[in-house]
Amino acid sequence: MTTAQAEASTLTEPKTTTTVTGSVALLEGLIAEGTDTIFGYPGGAIMPIYDALYDYKEKLNHILVRHEQGGIHAGQGYARSSGKVGVVFATSGPGATNLVTGLADAQIDSTPLVCITGQVFAHLLGTDAFQETDVINITTPVTKWNYQVTDATEIPAVLAKAFYIARSGRPGPVLIDITKNAQLQLFEYEGYVPCEHIRSYRPKPIIRKEYIEQAAALINTAKKPFILFGQGVLLGEAEQEFKAFVEKSGIPAAWTILGAGAIPTDHPLNVGMLGMHGNYGPNVQTNSCDVLIAVGMRFDDRVTGRLDKYAKQAKVIHLDIDPAEIDKNVKADVPVWGDCKETLPLLTALVEEKTYPEWLAEFRAFDKEEHDTVIQKELNPETGEMTMGEVVNKLNELTHGNAIIVTDVGQHQMVACRYAKFNNTRSNITSGGLGTMGFGLPAAIGAKFGAQDKTVVAIIGDGGFQMTLQELGTIMQSGIDVKIMILNNRFLGMVRQWQQLFHEKRYSFVDITSPDFVKLAESYYIAGKKISEREELVSALEEMLNHNGSYLLEVMVAKEHNVFPMVPQGSSVSEIRLK
Amino acid sequence: MSNSSELELNGKQEFTITVYTENRIGILNRIAIIFSRRKINIESLNTSPSEIEHIHRFNILIHETEEVVRKLARQIEKQVEVLKVYYNTNEDIIWQEMALYKVPTDTIAEKVSVERLLREFGARAVVIRKDYTVFEATGHREETDKLIEVLQPYGLIEFVRSARVAIIKDSDGFNRKLREFERKDPGEEVIENEFLDKEKNVFSM
Numbered sequence: 001m002t003t004a005q006a007e008a009s010t011l012t013e014p015k016t017t018t019t020v021t022g023s024v025a026l027l028e029g030l031i032a033e034g035t036d037t038i039f040g041y042p043g044g045a046i047m048p049i050y051d052a053l054y055d056y057k058e059k060l061n062h063i064l065v066r067h068e069q070g071g072i073h074a075g076q077g078y079a080r081s082s083g084k085v086g087v088v089f090a091t092s093g094p095g096a097t098n099l100v101t102g103l104a105d106a107q108i109d110s111t112p113l114v115c116i117t118g119q120v121f122a123h124l125l126g127t128d129a130f131q132e133t134d135v136i137n138i139t140t141p142v143t144k145w146n147y148q149v150t151d152a153t154e155i156p157a158v159l160a161k162a163f164y165i166a167r168s169g170r171p172g173p174v175l176i177d178i179t180k181n182a183q184l185q186l187f188e189y190e191g192y193v194p195c196e197h198i199r200s201y202r203p204k205p206i207i208r209k210e211y212i213e214q215a216a217a218l219i220n221t222a223k224k225p226f227i228l229f230g231q232g233v234l235l236g237e238a239e240q241e242f243k244a245f246v247e248k249s250g251i252p253a254a255w256t257i258l259g260a261g262a263i264p265t266d267h268p269l270n271v272g273m274l275g276m277h278g279n280y281g282p283n284v285q286t287n288s289c290d291v292l293i294a295v296g297m298r299f300d301d302r303v304t305g306r307l308d309k310y311a312k313q314a315k316v317i318h319l320d321i322d323p324a325e326i327d328k329n330v331k332a333d334v335p336v337w338g339d340c341k342e343t344l345p346l347l348t349a350l351v352e353e354k355t356y357p358e359w360l361a362e363f364r365a366f367d368k369e370e371h372d373t374v375i376q377k378e379l380n381p382e383t384g385e386m387t388m389g390e391v392v393n394k395l396n397e398l399t400h401g402n403a404i405i406v407t408d409v410g411q412h413q414m415v416a417c418r419y420a421k422f423n424n425t426r427s428n429i430t431s432g433g434l435g436t437m438g439f440g441l442p443a444a445i446g447a448k449f450g451a452q453d454k455t456v457v458a459i460i461g462d463g464g465f466q467m468t469l470q471e472l473g474t475i476m477q478s479g480i481d482v483k484i485m486i487l488n489n490r491f492l493g494m495v496r497q498w499q500q501l502f503h504e505k506r507y508s509f510v511d512i513t514s515p516d517f518v519k520l521a522e523s524y525y526i527a528g529k530k531i532s533e534r535e536e537l538v539s540a541l542e543e544m545l546n547h548n549g550s551y552l553l554e555v556m557v558a559k560e561h562n563v564f565p566m567v568p569q570g571s572s573v574s575e576i577r578l579k
Numbered sequence: 580m581s582n583s584s585e586l587e588l589n590g591k592q593e594f595t596i597t598v599y600t601e602n603r604i605g606i607l608n609r610i611a612i613i614f615s616r617r618k619i620n621i622e623s624l625n626t627s628p629s630e631i632e633h634i635h636r637f638n639i640l641i642h643e644t645e646e647v648v649r650k651l652a653r654q655i656e657k658q659v660e661v662l663k664v665y666y667n668t669n670e671d672i673i674w675q676e677m678a679l680y681k682v683p684t685d686t687i688a689e690k691v692s693v694e695r696l697l698r699e700f701g702a703r704a705v706v707i708r709k710d711y712t713v714f715e716a717t718g719h720r721e722e723t724d725k726l727i728e729v730l731q732p733y734g735l736i737e738f739v740r741s742a743r744v745a746i747i748k749d750s751d752g753f754n755r756k757l758r759e760f761e762r763k764d765p766g767e768e769v770i771e772n773e774f775l776d777k778e779k780n781v782f783s784m
Contacts, residue, residue: 122774136605141612145659146605150772165659181774199764200601201659324653 017188022152022178023052025189026116029159031059032192035087037449038062039074043091044131046118048183050089063449063478066470068095070442072102073468076111077446080429081404081454083237085166086446088115093131096138096177101436103142103173108433109258110235112171114162122150122179135177144172152185160195169203170322171235205323205337212343215317215334216350218291222315224359225251226282226289228274228303231258231432232296232320238341239263239425242295245348250355252363254282256297258432261422265401271363275303276567277414280374280576281366283567286311287574288362293317296340299329300433309572319343373578374564379419385558386534388415388487391541395457395485396421398541403455404429406447408440408464411493414563416459426451438467444482445474455483455545462488462514472524475550483544484526484552486517489559497562502569521552528552590644593622593669595745598637598655599629599662599757602769606660610637613654619643623676625742631757633766634662640743662760667747674745678723679705680714680730681737687712691733700726711736 020028026049030038038060042050053062065071068090075086090099096117106113120129136148145165147158155178162174219225227249233242243263246253252271255262263270272279274286283305286292292314297303304310307329318325318332319340326335336343378389392415395403401421406429407413413430422428429447431439444458465486475482492510499507521528527547531540537555544553567576600606607626614621623640641648648666656664684707687693697703702716716726723740747753 122772123776123778125772125775137608140605140608141616148604150774151770154770198659199760199766200662322657324650324657328650328653 017190019186020189021048021052022149022155022182022185022187023049025152025155025187026159026178026183027052027056027060028189029156029192030087031056032194033159033163034084036061037078038087038089039065039071039078039446040089041065041068041071041091041095042089043095043118045092045120045180046089046095046116046183048180049116049118049178061449062089063445063474065442066473067468068098069101069438070445070468070471070474072099072106072113072115073436073439073442074446074449074471074474075113075115076102076106076109076439077406077429077443077448078450079106079111079113079446080443080450081426081447081456082450083426084450085112085114085163088113089117090115091118091131092120092135093133095131096135097133099175100138100142101434103139103175105431105434105436105439106173107142107144109431110171110231111173112166113173114159114166115173115175117175117177118183119148119177119179121181123181125150125179135175139175142173143175146175146177148177148179149182150179152182152187155182156189156192157195160193161198164195164198165201169201204321204339207338207343207346209346211334211336212346213350215293215336215347218315218317218334219249219251219293219347220350220352222291224285224289224356225249225291225293226285226314227251227253227293227295228256228286228297229253229259229262229295230256230297232340233259233262234425236296236321236339236341238296238339238344241341241344241348243267245344245351248348248353249351250353251293252285252356252360254279256300256303256432257417257428257430259297260417260428261425264423265421266423269360271360272367273418275300276305277418277563277565279367279418280370280565280578281363283565283573283576284366285363287313287572289314291315291317293319294330295319295344296321298325301329304329305567305571305573305575309574319347370565370578378415381558383558384534385561386532386537386555387561388412388489388557389419390534391485391487391537391555391557392416392419392459394537394541398538398545399455399457403427403457404447404451406430406440406444406456406458408458408460409435409437410461410464411489411497411561411563412459412461412487414494415487418563427454437464440464441468441484442471442474444484445471445478445480448480448482456481457483457485459485459487461493462486462490462517463492463512465517466512466514469520472521472526475526476524480550481548482550483547484521484550485544486552486554487557488514488517488554489557489561490514491559493561494563496560500560500562501566517552517554526550526552528554530554530556532556590646591642592644593640593642594645594648594666595669595672595674595743596637596639596641596648596652596655597665597667597745597747598639599664600635600637601660601662601766602628602633602635603660604769604771606635606658609658610639610655610661613651614639614641617647617651619647619651623742625744629757630754631761633761633768634757638743638745665747667745671749672745672747674719674743675717676720676723676741676743677715677717678726678738678740680716680726680735681711682714682730683734683736684708684710684712686733696729700729702726
């Protein structure tokens with residue numbers, strides 16, 4: 001049948017309906033949206049959905065997590081590695097409140113999620129019923145949109161709206177709270193119609209040609225232009241368009257941690273990482289460039305340092321899909337509203353093909369200084385103790401920069417972002433905006449489900465690992481292959497570093513002790529090894545990577561080692577310290 | 580009232596934010612938390628159906644700098660169910676607040692020249708009963724405040740004042756555009772919880 005015939009037949013044939021429960025309609029909708037994996041945890045108020053799920057095991061792979069926070073971080077990891085919408089199930093009350101950290105994380109890092117929470121019967125709302133909590137109002141500040149369903153007939157359209165909102169424009173988490181009666185209610189289901197339009201919602205601002213022209217004119221007359229790129233390039237699936245823009249314009253480009261991998265680490269125009277623990281050159285040069293071109297990034301305070309001393313000499317061009325980001329932190333001289341997948345090619349067409357050898361050489365000179373002062377020692381330490389940097393560097397040599405690196409939060413995160421090689425897009429998965437310790441392990445599980453052909457290495461500190469280590473149970477039960485590398489410095493390292501630098505070494509509650517992680521892994525039937533000698537490093541990494549299935553490698557690293565360079569809080573980016 | 584010396588001091592002045600939204604449960608909260616998150620006090624808030632079915636209009640009064648208000652407006656407009664946001668200084672708008680005053684009829688009739696009162700404050704009597712009378716006055720804050728002062732000695736029983744409602748001076752085409760918008764792409768009915776206090780109607784197993 002041709003498309004035209006199919007269209008004609010849907011017009012002439014009477015609509016067929018089937019009588020289904022709200023729960024079945026929900027699962028049918030998820031399948032229609034292309035969902036293949038759900039991370040969830042059952043409970044009283046979501047039991048009808050789980051009952052329906054029993055018959056959908058072939059079509060929907062439900063991963064039973066060990067805690068709802070683990071579930072939502074796994075959903076985030078899945079969304080970040082696959083580019084699809086992550087789907088999470090949780091029950092009412094504590095199940096739903098356990099999602100809040102992940103929602104906040106997904107909201108600030110623009111991760112598309114659809115979370116389904118069960119809710120008490122509609123007639124019990126507001127009665128303080130068992131496991132009743134006001135999920136909608138608790139989650140309003142941390143969701144792009146949320147909605148409570150009390151009638152099954154609403155489910156197909158609300159789910160369609162949820163997916164559309166989660167993935168379109170600037171993506172974000174969406175939550176649907178479904179009362180138990182709606183899950184059980186039978187109704188005439190007419191099929192699933194995806195949502196493509198909401199009248200009050202404009203996912204993409206209209207592109208204004210004059211701003212593209214103004215931006216191109218600024219770029220074409222610039223002597224020292226500088227590109228900053230963020231996750232917007234990944235979210236817009238505009239990696240090719242971005243690469244074309246960088247290569248034609250010949251402008252050095254630096255990344256935020258969520259933008260890592262949009263162009264490969266080794267690209268000749270990739271000049272490194274921005275921000276508090278970023279590279280020396282890009283931070284200093286922010287305050288010497290004449291035109292700053294920000295692409296899909298939001299000038300987070302960890303990137304800008306002190307705002308009143310940030311790029312004051314430069315004309316700023318800001319490309320962003322979210323109009324609320326323009327002028328929020330840094331005033332844009334030319335605001336290029338729009339989806340960068342569309343705006344970048346328009347801009348590329350107007351910019352002149354150029355190179356800036358002298359300007360680029362300045363970056364390389366700073367690189368050399370950073371290398372001699374910081375990187376050299378980090379990667380080739382003279383002391384007996386291993387550094388986090390050398391571990392990550394050895395990992396690069398074995399994975400050739402093709403692994404997906406998932407990190408937790410803290411020193412190891414900054415080191416991993418600094419030293420890991422990213423040949424591919426969507427291969428640095430980390431909690432950027434919220435800085436959620438405990439993100440790493442569950443996000444790595446999700447990342448692997450979202451990209452099963454890739455090696456996924458979770459790099460986690462001894463502190464963060466202990467926040468969500470229950471998800472080893474999820475690994476055990478699902479049989480997913482995640483390589484876990486704990487960089488153990490026996491400290492909450494980043495807080496300790498700040499206490500050393502800014503609080504006279506008053507080490508207040510940062511000396512954390514750990515269990516025997518290898519034995520712990522063993523109790524979950526996960527192979528593992530602990531090493532503390534440099535000689536063992538490469539063979540241990542090889543063993544981890546070559547192991548068939550999940551593996552936990554604990555690497556003992558230097559206790560009081562600091563991450564440098566560092567832009568101290570309240571300082572300008574150009575005041576970045578090398579030691 | 581904007582205070583020019585204060586404006587020079589900290590750049591803050593009164594802004595009236597006008598928001599057109601869908602008629603949706605929860606949108607009030609989504610808008611309110613944009614202010615409370617930043618510890619900004621809402622001085623006055625009015626929300627009511629607009630002249631167009633399915634579309635609601637908010638008037639929000641805050642005291643802030645224009646820079647902050649511009650950012651707030653963008654954050655509000657970003658909400659999925661918000662149609663449009665405007666912000667205006669007092670110079671840009673015509674605004675009113677309405678107040679109701681309940682006073683004992685005997686005292687008022689005996690001691691006050693009601694006629695003079697009504698004329699002076701542009702007030703009108705809404706209800707006159709044997710035991711009490713309700714006056715209504717409309718105006719700016721100082722004007723409705725003044726009538727409280729006058730009525731206080733005569734046994735004011737109860738007072739209530741509405742939020743500010745404001746018309747934007749430069750609003751050509753608002754109604755036409757809204758009508759057109761609703762005609763081309765009609766809004767949806769709000770779905771409420773039909774089951775509260777109707778346990779028997781709940782489908783359960």
